[in-house]
Amino acid sequence: MKIKAIVWIMLAAAGSALAYEPAKTVADIVNLEKKVAAVSAKTMPATVALVSEKTGSSGSGVLVSGDGLILTAAHVVQGMKEVDIYFADGKKWLGKVLGANYSKDIGMVKMVEAGPWPHVKLGESKPLEAGDWVIALGHSAGFDPARTPPVRFGRLMSDGPGNYFTTDCTLIGGDSGGPLFNLDGNLVGINSSIGESWKNNNHAGIDGFREDWDRLLAGETWGTLQMNPMANPETPVLGIGMGMNEGADGVPVYKVEPNSPAAAAGVRVGDVIRSVDGDRVREGAELQEVLVKREVGDKVKLGILRGETEVEIEVELVKREELFRIR
Amino acid sequence: MRTYEFSAISALLLCTGLSATAQRTEEEVPLMRPDERKIVDAQSIEFNKALEPIVADAAKSTVTIWGRDSGQPRKLAYGTVVADGTSILTKWSEMAGFADTLYIVGRDGAGAKAEVAGVFTDEDLALLTIGAEAVESENITPANFHASDLSLGRFLVAVRPDGKPGAFGVVGVLERNLRETDKAHLGIMADFQYRGEGVRIANVQPEYGAAEAGLRSGDVILRVNDREISGLQELKNALSGKSPGDKVTLRIESAGKERDVEVLLSNRPVLGQFAGGRLNAMERMGGELSRIRDSFSRVVQSDMKIKSDQIGGPVVDLEGRVVGITMARADRTRTYIMGSEAVEELLKSKADTVAEARTKTELLKKELAEQDRAMLPEMRRQAKPRDLPRTRRHLSDLERLLGRANRELDDLGRR
Numbered sequence: 001m002k003i004k005a006i007v008w009i010m011l012a013a014a015g016s017a018l019a020y021e022p023a024k025t026v027a028d029i030v031n032l033e034k035k036v037a038a039v040s041a042k043t044m045p046a047t048v049a050l051v052s053e054k055t056g057s058s059g060s061g062v063l064v065s066g067d068g069l070i071l072t073a074a075h076v077v078q079g080m081k082e083v084d085i086y087f088a089d090g091k092k093w094l095g096k097v098l099g100a101n102y103s104k105d106i107g108m109v110k111m112v113e114a115g116p117w118p119h120v121k122l123g124e125s126k127p128l129e130a131g132d133w134v135i136a137l138g139h140s141a142g143f144d145p146a147r148t149p150p151v152r153f154g155r156l157m158s159d160g161p162g163n164y165f166t167t168d169c170t171l172i173g174g175d176s177g178g179p180l181f182n183l184d185g186n187l188v189g190i191n192s193s194i195g196e197s198w199k200n201n202n203h204a205g206i207d208g209f210r211e212d213w214d215r216l217l218a219g220e221t222w223g224t225l226q227m228n229p230m231a232n233p234e235t236p237v238l239g240i241g242m243g244m245n246e247g248a249d250g251v252p253v254y255k256v257e258p259n260s261p262a263a264a265a266g267v268r269v270g271d272v273i274r275s276v277d278g279d280r281v282r283e284g285a286e287l288q289e290v291l292v293k294r295e296v297g298d299k300v301k302l303g304i305l306r307g308e309t310e311v312e313i314e315v316e317l318v319k320r321e322e323l324f325r326i327r
Numbered sequence: 328m329r330t331y332e333f334s335a336i337s338a339l340l341l342c343t344g345l346s347a348t349a350q351r352t353e354e355e356v357p358l359m360r361p362d363e364r365k366i367v368d369a370q371s372i373e374f375n376k377a378l379e380p381i382v383a384d385a386a387k388s389t390v391t392i393w394g395r396d397s398g399q400p401r402k403l404a405y406g407t408v409v410a411d412g413t414s415i416l417t418k419w420s421e422m423a424g425f426a427d428t429l430y431i432v433g434r435d436g437a438g439a440k441a442e443v444a445g446v447f448t449d450e451d452l453a454l455l456t457i458g459a460e461a462v463e464s465e466n467i468t469p470a471n472f473h474a475s476d477l478s479l480g481r482f483l484v485a486v487r488p489d490g491k492p493g494a495f496g497v498v499g500v501l502e503r504n505l506r507e508t509d510k511a512h513l514g515i516m517a518d519f520q521y522r523g524e525g526v527r528i529a530n531v532q533p534e535y536g537a538a539e540a541g542l543r544s545g546d547v548i549l550r551v552n553d554r555e556i557s558g559l560q561e562l563k564n565a566l567s568g569k570s571p572g573d574k575v576t577l578r579i580e581s582a583g584k585e586r587d588v589e590v591l592l593s594n595r596p597v598l599g600q601f602a603g604g605r606l607n608a609m610e611r612m613g614g615e616l617s618r619i620r621d622s623f624s625r626v627v628q629s630d631m632k633i634k635s636d637q638i639g640g641p642v643v644d645l646e647g648r649v650v651g652i653t654m655a656r657a658d659r660t661r662t663y664i665m666g667s668e669a670v671e672e673l674l675k676s677k678a679d680t681v682a683e684a685r686t687k688t689e690l691l692k693k694e695l696a697e698q699d700r701a702m703l704p705e706m707r708r709q710a711k712p713r714d715l716p717r718t719r720r721h722l723s724d725l726e727r728l729l730g731r732a733n734r735e736l737d738d739l740g741r742r
Contacts, residue, residue: 023374150630
């Protein structure tokens with residue numbers, strides 16, 4: 001216990017840049033206000049509404065290059081080849097829908113006109129953690145020529161599942177596909193969905209776009225729009241089947257998928273998984289909850305009881321869909 | 328152990344006017360780890376504590392307003408102490424049903440009876456007068472309104488009478504007029520079946536600008552001043568910057584010939600109110616809303632997460648200056664705030680008596696009912712199956728407005 005605390009403090013000292021901008025004093029908060037005001041002004045011109053002339057449905061998007069590349073949510077451009085792009089000044093332009101990955105709810109659109117267009121810089125979403133301040137924009141309740149897209153300020157509540165994360169920047173219909181920025185005004189996410197609580201606003205991480213960039217640009221469409229993270233094709237998995245624990249403390253391995261990372265790392269049927277990265281897991285649901293919050297490519301250390309002996313095995317997580325593709 | 332049925336509890340954020348996915352109870356943030364909860368909880372405490380010194384002064388200008396419902400005390404709203412300290416500005420629709428039973432409680436717990444002295448009906452604000460005993464208290468002092476520049480991203484803090492910050496938000500949209508009847512109106516109905524360039528007129532409303540200028544059904548609007556119009560949304564966008572009384576030049580195509588026509592824009596009829604609104608289950612996701620939450624003439628939009636029974640109190644900036652008052656919790660994403668300049672101007676204007684406020688509400692209800700009767704056959708004639716969601720939305724918005732008028736009348740009746 002003691003050793004663990006020391007390690008944690010050292011990490012905090014070394015990686016202090018990762019902790020959220022402080023808000024302990026009025027001076028801290030004045031500093032935050034300045035940044036939020038600057039980000040709002042800087043990113044507003046690149047935030048657009050995406051409207052389908054056919055259905056009248058309306059979402060949002062953000063320009064990320066001078067030649068008119070727009071990032072949005074997959075479900076905003078679902079079933080469309082072209083989409084009307086409205087800027088805050090009410091001027092309408094035409095956009096060509098490129099690719100979309102429904103599993104991550106990310107999509108790409110390109111302005112037909114050459115530009116140059118106002119645009120924002122890409123940030124990173126993987127380093128984001130609870131407490132990080134963020135700014136959301138989007139055309140809430142659809143495009144309204146009487147106002148600019150409303151600015152919302154909040155912080156990251158929870159990282160994951162997978163490439164998704166949750167903030168308390170309140171979103172509503174029409175905000176889908178709209179941008180989420182860090183305090184430097186760099187794009188870190190795209191608005192995706194909400195739950196009942198105002199603290200439950202979900203965004204797709206920008207790093208998910210990076211991973212799929214070429215396929216999206218090439219106009220490829222794939223994946224499944226799956227709101228249950230456990231059933232999402234891109235959910236990070238080990239590649240095992242879980243048995244009933246019948247009072248035992250841990251998760252018995254009932255099956256190991258051939259060619260899965262679990263198999264490659266040497267996990268065997270009959271092993272009992274008792275911890276992930278040192279945190280105890282007592283039952284299957286707990287193990288699932290821990291894993292769904294990780295990202296594909298992350299390595300996890302499994303504490304395993306094998307017969308009488310305890311072993312530790314490191315496994316790299318893969319997408320659920322990849323598991324079955326390999327097989 | 329909870330299961331996570333995301334499909335049942337979350338809604339995708341596309342705006343189609345159809346209602347959102349069904350909701351049920353859930354954990355506030357599913358899958359949140361204990362370490363994450365610890366961080367954000369500590370962050371909230373730290374943030375609120377840091378804001379405490381800046382709300383201290385304005386807390387003395389903040390009161391809680393109570394009413395009695397069959398003898399039982401009920402918390403109605405917050406109020407802002409104004410003028411010489413004998414008046415309280417607060418939300419009228421929350422007071423209307425309790426007008427004879429009102430009393431206020433200030434920071435030190437001292438209470439005083441309050442009476443409705445006047446109503447700014449159009450802004451849904453009431454001016455209460457309080458007894459002299461309350462005015463004596465040093466914890467009830469008039470707000471010192473500061474005309475601040477409420478630019479995008481500026482921080483706003485709502486104040487509680489007990490000296491704690493009540494809610495926090497940022498300026499999300501600059502000050503604007505939400506009142507549909509103050510918007511410019513051409514006086515045409517567009518033909519939704521038309522697919523060409525411009526906007527083809529289905530109907531011209533008599534007595535409005537378009538009719539006076541000689542426009543007819545079948546004419547196509549190609550341009551507003553120098554701006555080319557590709558469709559209905561762009562026509563709306565082009566007119567949104569204009570005010571009633573402005574003149575615009577329209578390029579019209581009629582029977583294969585083009586001509587320019589000058590049209591005088593008028594005020595939008597009351598009917599327009601439900602075309603712009605949107606009733607959606609998503610609006611309520613996140614908490615109780617104010618009963619009257621739009622049609623304000625001069626408000627800033629904020630993402631402030633405030634409870635509906637805490638509306639009416641002052642809002643301060645980070646220097647602790649009163650920069651406005653909260654007007655309504657409008658939906659999950661919106662709280663409206665009237666800036667100090669607008670509040671001070673309103674206080675200088677003449678308030679309605681309670682009886683006048685009641686007459687105005689009755690008139691609005693009547694006008695809506697008449698517009699409803701006139702409009703429905705037109706909607707039915709024009710509607711195609713794919714327009715159904717839109718029509719349904721219009722109808723539900725109309726119901727909402729009628730409900731609002733009815734509730735106001737009921738409240739007044741109970742008085």
